[in-house]
Amino acid sequence: MSGAHTDEANGPAEAGGTDATVAALQRHAKGKRPQLFADPAVDHLLAMVLELASELWVARERGAALEGALVRAGALAADATDTFELDAGTQQALDSERQVFIQRLLRTLEGDV
Numbered sequence: 001m002s003g004a005h006t007d008e009a010n011g012p013a014e015a016g017g018t019d020a021t022v023a024a025l026q027r028h029a030k031g032k033r034p035q036l037f038a039d040p041a042v043d044h045l046l047a048m049v050l051e052l053a054s055e056l057w058v059a060r061e062r063g064a065a066l067e068g069a070l071v072r073a074g075a076l077a078a079d080a081t082d083t084f085e086l087d088a089g090t091q092q093a094l095d096s097e098r099q100v101f102i103q104r105l106l107r108t109l110e111g112d113v
Contacts, residue, residue: 044109047108048105048106051105052105063081
């Protein structure tokens with residue numbers, strides 16, 4: 001991950017901006033979403049797929065960075081993540097986070113239900 005901050009409406013944040021400054025500058029689109037396909041359900045499906053792809057890529061990138069750093073530091077064997085099993089508390093927390101993720105992924109359908 002590059003660490004560069006972006007503003008959804010204006011592109012990369014100016015050099016020297018703090019996280020708080022960048023957060024304050026971020027903007028959200030107003031008005032209705034443009035409809036790209038004749039069937040609005042296809043637009044909703046596309047939005048869900050793009051959200052999922054975005055989340056997946058961030059997770060893959062962060063996981064690879066973390067695993068690489070740990071292997072490089074000698075704190076983790078190269079195959080350790082393939083054989084690791086989560087404890088019950090961690091699994092329960094991940095299950096809760098998954099539910100929030102699914103709700104966010106499906107939020108685009110809320111207006112049509």
